[in-house]
Amino acid sequence: MQSTELRPSQPPGGSAAPGRETKGERTRRVLLLAAAQLFADKGVDATSIVDITKAADVSNGTFYTYFSNKADVVAAVHHLLITEALRAPSFEDWRPTDIETSTASGVPAALQLVARDPVLGALCLRAMQPGGMMHDFALARMVEWCERAAAQGRTLPFGPHxxxxxxxxxxVCGMQMVLDGEPLEETQRATTESVLLVRGYPYEEAVRTAARGASRPAAAGARGD
Known part of the structure; x- marks a missing residue:
């Protein structure tokens, strides 16, 4: 996997560091970003607490001031991934409620996250693969979508699972292509079209539905699939 670098002073997503960040908050963020970098480059299992503290240039004792154990920092990085994914523009502007609209907007948004922040993109790629921290969650949600598609009469190539x-x-393939430098817009379309195809949704119809959804204000409290 291609190695990427995120400066410890730069928060994920490229936004400016908080103006009144305390020393403790700064140290925790440096540890979190060091862990994210190592998880992206080496994977969670191959990364030790010593690796994280060495990369962050702090002592092991400092690590335990902010995290109880490795599982604790893995959970924090997992939360970071979810938070960053939800910052993607198509999720900020509206909240789709149907499967085809969600796919037509959510897939490009995920690939946009990869393009915007290669470190988080590489980490997300690892997290979505078998054994990764987000694999089971992502698969369970996709099984739910496929079961709903089948209930709507869509023809699936295989069973929902x-x-x-x-x-x-x-x-995962689309994310890897973006990390490898493939054009974002072309990769977004190809990946979205492929995902919709296996779920039984015509691409052009889904994109038109997504465009209509984007032009309408989101209902208060509505959440997307």
Missing amino acids: QTARMSLALM
């Missing part, structure tokens, strides 16, 4: 695994594999 197999179709979900295929969809997730296509997502």
Whole structure:
């Protein structure tokens, strides 16, 4: 996997560091970003607490001031991934409620996150693969979507679980392509079209539905799939 670098002074997503960040908050952020970098480069299992403290240039004791153990920092990085994904513009502007609209907007948003922040993109790529910290969650959600698609009369190429695994594999492939430098817009379309195809949704119809959804104000409290 291509190694990327995120400066410890730069928060994920490229936003400016908080103006009144305390020394403790700064230290925790440096540890978190060091962990995210190592998880992206080496994977969670191959990364030790010593690796994290060495990369962050702090003592092991300092690590335990902010995190109880490795699982604690893994959970914090997981939360970071979710938070960053929800910052993508298509999620900020509106909250789709139907499967085809969610796919037509959510897939490009995920690839946009990869393009915007290569370190988080590489980490997200690892997290979505079998054994990764987000794999089971992502697969369970995709199985749910596929079951709903089948209930709507959509023809799936296989059963919901197999179709979900295929969809997730296509997502991971698209993320890897963006990290490898493939054009973002072309990769977004190809990946979205492929995911929709295996779920039984025509691409052009889904994109038109997504565009209509984007032009309408989101209902208060509505959440997307």
